Amino acid sequence: MGTTDIYQLVETIAQQADKAALALATTDTSTKNNTLLKLAELIEAHASTLVAENHKDLVAGRENGLSTPMLDRLTFTPERIQAMAEGVRQVAALPDPVGETIEEQVRPNGIHIRKIRVPIGVIGIIYESRPNVTIDCAALCLKSGNASILRGGKEAIHSNQALAHLITLALRANGLPEETVQLIPVTDREALTHLIKMDTYIQCIIPRGGEGLIRFVAEHGTIPVIKHYTGVCSVYIDAAADPDMAQAITLNAKCQRPGVCNAIENLFVHSQFAETHFARIAQALVAQGVELRVDQRTQAILRTQDIAAKLATEQDYAAEFLGLILAVKIVDSVQDAIANINRYGSKHSDAIVTADAATAQTFMTAVDSATVYWNASTRFTDGFEFGLGAEIGISTDKLHARGPMGLKELCTYKYTVYGNGQTK
Amino acid sequence: MGTTDIYQLVETIAQQADKAALALATTDTSTKNNTLLKLAELIEAHASTLVAENHKDLVAGRENGLSTPMLDRLTFTPERIQAMAEGVRQVAALPDPVGETIEEQVRPNGIHIRKIRVPIGVIGIIYESRPNVTIDCAALCLKSGNASILRGGKEAIHSNQALAHLITLALRANGLPEETVQLIPVTDREALTHLIKMDTYIQCIIPRGGEGLIRFVAEHGTIPVIKHYTGVCSVYIDAAADPDMAQAITLNAKCQRPGVCNAIENLFVHSQFAETHFARIAQALVAQGVELRVDQRTQAILRTQDIAAKLATEQDYAAEFLGLILAVKIVDSVQDAIANINRYGSKHSDAIVTADAATAQTFMTAVDSATVYWNASTRFTDGFEFGLGAEIGISTDKLHARGPMGLKELCTYKYTVYGNGQTK
Numbered sequence: 001m002g003t004t005d006i007y008q009l010v011e012t013i014a015q016q017a018d019k020a021a022l023a024l025a026t027t028d029t030s031t032k033n034n035t036l037l038k039l040a041e042l043i044e045a046h047a048s049t050l051v052a053e054n055h056k057d058l059v060a061g062r063e064n065g066l067s068t069p070m071l072d073r074l075t076f077t078p079e080r081i082q083a084m085a086e087g088v089r090q091v092a093a094l095p096d097p098v099g100e101t102i103e104e105q106v107r108p109n110g111i112h113i114r115k116i117r118v119p120i121g122v123i124g125i126i127y128e129s130r131p132n133v134t135i136d137c138a139a140l141c142l143k144s145g146n147a148s149i150l151r152g153g154k155e156a157i158h159s160n161q162a163l164a165h166l167i168t169l170a171l172r173a174n175g176l177p178e179e180t181v182q183l184i185p186v187t188d189r190e191a192l193t194h195l196i197k198m199d200t201y202i203q204c205i206i207p208r209g210g211e212g213l214i215r216f217v218a219e220h221g222t223i224p225v226i227k228h229y230t231g232v233c234s235v236y237i238d239a240a241a242d243p244d245m246a247q248a249i250t251l252n253a254k255c256q257r258p259g260v261c262n263a264i265e266n267l268f269v270h271s272q273f274a275e276t277h278f279a280r281i282a283q284a285l286v287a288q289g290v291e292l293r294v295d296q297r298t299q300a301i302l303r304t305q306d307i308a309a310k311l312a313t314e315q316d317y318a319a320e321f322l323g324l325i326l327a328v329k330i331v332d333s334v335q336d337a338i339a340n341i342n343r344y345g346s347k348h349s350d351a352i353v354t355a356d357a358a359t360a361q362t363f364m365t366a367v368d369s370a371t372v373y374w375n376a377s378t379r380f381t382d383g384f385e386f387g388l389g390a391e392i393g394i395s396t397d398k399l400h401a402r403g404p405m406g407l408k409e410l411c412t413y414k415y416t417v418y419g420n421g422q423t424k
Numbered sequence: 425m426g427t428t429d430i431y432q433l434v435e436t437i438a439q440q441a442d443k444a445a446l447a448l449a450t451t452d453t454s455t456k457n458n459t460l461l462k463l464a465e466l467i468e469a470h471a472s473t474l475v476a477e478n479h480k481d482l483v484a485g486r487e488n489g490l491s492t493p494m495l496d497r498l499t500f501t502p503e504r505i506q507a508m509a510e511g512v513r514q515v516a517a518l519p520d521p522v523g524e525t526i527e528e529q530v531r532p533n534g535i536h537i538r539k540i541r542v543p544i545g546v547i548g549i550i551y552e553s554r555p556n557v558t559i560d561c562a563a564l565c566l567k568s569g570n571a572s573i574l575r576g577g578k579e580a581i582h583s584n585q586a587l588a589h590l591i592t593l594a595l596r597a598n599g600l601p602e603e604t605v606q607l608i609p610v611t612d613r614e615a616l617t618h619l620i621k622m623d624t625y626i627q628c629i630i631p632r633g634g635e636g637l638i639r640f641v642a643e644h645g646t647i648p649v650i651k652h653y654t655g656v657c658s659v660y661i662d663a664a665a666d667p668d669m670a671q672a673i674t675l676n677a678k679c680q681r682p683g684v685c686n687a688i689e690n691l692f693v694h695s696q697f698a699e700t701h702f703a704r705i706a707q708a709l710v711a712q713g714v715e716l717r718v719d720q721r722t723q724a725i726l727r728t729q730d731i732a733a734k735l736a737t738e739q740d741y742a743a744e745f746l747g748l749i750l751a752v753k754i755v756d757s758v759q760d761a762i763a764n765i766n767r768y769g770s771k772h773s774d775a776i777v778t779a780d781a782a783t784a785q786t787f788m789t790a791v792d793s794a795t796v797y798w799n800a801s802t803r804f805t806d807g808f809e810f811g812l813g814a815e816i817g818i819s820t821d822k823l824h825a826r827g828p829m830g831l832k833e834l835c836t837y838k839y840t841v842y843g844n845g846q847t848k
Contacts, residue, residue, distance in 0.1 A: 022766060025792065113810060118792075203822050218623075219646055368545070370838060371840075374842050376535050376842070376847075380841060380846070402837055413826055415810070419797065420799055421799055423677075
């Protein structure tokens with residue numbers, strides 16, 4: 001397609017989404033839920049078509065030399081298709097956030113002000129290889145009353161188009177505008193560049209993907225972006241920590257699923273605790289296959305137990321390893337731990353292990369992160385664990401939404417004011 | 425100053441603000457309040473210095489040909505200085521939003537999740553001529569625990585520097601970092617261009633000024649912007665409106681203070697109401713000096729009463745007149761009114777006058793604006809009227825904050841999670 005054609009395609013999609021959003025904002029809960037239930041049914045009924053379309057992407061992916069993990073994330077299996085349908089049914093079962101009263105008050109002049117939750121309008125979702133994002137995001141946006149524009153990666157285009165077709169069928173079957181959910185049918189970078197500047201029609205962009213994608217969208221676009229950077233999270237083991245609890249939380253936070261954003265990359269240990277208890281925790285980590293990168297004081301302690309560990313560079317404390325590597329540093333106070341976390345962390349999720357309530361409170365107040373834990377693993381930073389029912393991501397921004405984002409966070413609010421003629 | 429120098433100056437200011445913000449986030453309420461009370465005292469005690477410094481700006485402004493309204497907005501009088509000090513005392517008297525619990529829950533695994541209000545961090549305020557904005561914004565940011573970077577207009581630089589000096593004295597007297605509030609001492613456009621890209625240190629930009637300034641900041645910056653565009657607001661008089669109420673609300677909303685953002689620019693009138701009652705309202709508007717720009721159907725009605733009104737262009741319905749001009753159009757249903765408002769309005773404040781509850785509800789649900797009114801004037805969209813105690817502006821954005829922004833809207837939240845060793 002030519003440049004002008006791509007621009008017009010994207011503009012038309014955005015304009016139609018804007019219209020659809022106004023209609024969707026006043027659509028009742030049961031129509032939205034019926035659409036979701038119909039979509040779940042269609043996904044199950046068309047499982048073989050989905051596998052066949054997905055197969056085209058896999059063939060192309062192999063030809064283009066996609067890595068094995070990329071191909072794995074791209075693949076539809078009967079189980080994954082079933083899980084997608086189940087996910088949509090779960091979203092249907094969640095309470096509708098639209099219309100909820102957030103606050104209300106009657107002013108001295110008698111006007112009654114009610115702050116209610118309403119959809120944002122049009123949300124653009126930009127994502128990379130995993131085609132199930134198409135269904136997850138479409139379902140969450142629909143339930144929260146938002147029109148969505150989906151821009152998936154080129155490696156999943158056949159899978160995404162097959163899914164988008166089912167979404168269209170479900171919308172049509174329930175009398176909703178087909179433009180409520182639109183997949184951009186071209187995957188040129190140019191389409192993306194136009195999309196993120198359509199601020200007249202699109203109110204919010206949520207990029208789901210690597211840091212490069214997110215930075216591109218934030219720097220080149222004119223629409224507010226809710227960024228979901230992955231996490232540099234830490235555990236701090238205080239002098240007053242229970243050693244067993246410290247070990248259990250550290251091992252869980254590092255090893256349970258090291259590739260996710262709420263796993264830890266750094267461990268800060270109070271010097272008093274380190275002298276007596278750290279070697280045992282280090283042994284347990286090494287036994288789980290964790291490579292330790294440590295400061296000199298930690299190295300000295302480990303050496304006494306014949307545990308080899310290489311010295312960490314400063315960059316190691318700011319790195320998101322996403323694997324079985326842990327940077328360790330000994331600190332001399334909770335203030336020292338806080339300073340390290342605020343300096344090197346990504347303001348995502350950080351935990352303190354201590355039996356001292358005052359120290360814990362200092363940590364929880366001063367650590368500038370979306371979620372701070374006292375005596376619990378950072379792995380709980382998750383929409384399901386927080387009781388949101390589903391999540392569209394975990395915001396590392398501070399404006400609008402911070403931490404796990406569910407249906408409420410896909411909404412804004414409006415003030416509805418009831419009077420009887422007041423002008424003063 | 426050279427380009428490199430300006431960049432380094434702005435970067436240093438931003439870095440220092442980032443550090444100050446961490447300290448301020450854990451500062452107790454009484455220290456913040458004492459700082460504000462000290463500032464109020466200093467403003468009063470240094471009134472003559474402020475007038476002398478302001479005089480320099482006024483002399484330069486006259487030399488540079490500033491308009492009379494601009495010069496008026498720039499001028500410090502003893503009354504205005506007193507009002508600034510009073511404003512600061514009012515902010516001190518407001519409840520501290522920081523640390524408030526927004527929601528809490530205990531999950532089935534026993535972890536206790538508390539969502540609490542915390543400062544955003546560093547807020548950049550960019551504004552034009554009125555120097556009192558320096559004090560208003562510094563006070564609101566300080567009370568809400570945010571470090572602020574103020575970039576005022578060059579025409580007010582002496583006034584702003586004199587005020588900033590008093591702020592520094594108040595901070596110093598209370599042991600707070602002087603970098604808690606920083607005025608950028610140069611007013612080059614270049615400093616602004618660097619400032620709005622310091623996303624490592626600054627979390628939010630609030631531009632207060634004309635549409636050109638706001639667009640520049642949104643398009644060229646990389647920091648989230650909360651936009652305060654002025655308003656294209658409307659009243660819709662329904663078929664079931666009480667004529668006296670319709671007249672009172674319309675006159676108040678148009679005439680009380682036509683230059684502000686919550687005054688109306690458009691009036692939509694149901695055809696049934698218009699036939700019998702509109703001429704009287706039109707006469708009252710004209711008597712107040714309002715110029716009516718109308719559609720043909722309205723013109724025909726007015727002609728029967730010998731009221732002359734010129735035809736409106738399509739642009740008139742989207743215009744912010746900020747003066748005694750009102751665009752009028754007859755519509756045939758509430759849906760028609762809603763479509764016009766969603767098309768031409770700026771999603772700020774819109775009112776329906778009707779005795780019909782179902783019609784009112786349709787309007788309040790479907791009009792996509794920050795504040796929608798039933799039988800009350802749009803003029804109530806204001807931080808004080810909404811009980812916020814003070815406002816930093818009225819957001820026309822949908823993300824983070826919508827409508828009047830007070831102290832709470834200058835905050836974000838964090839999750840604090842309390843466990844007893846949970847890892848699952």
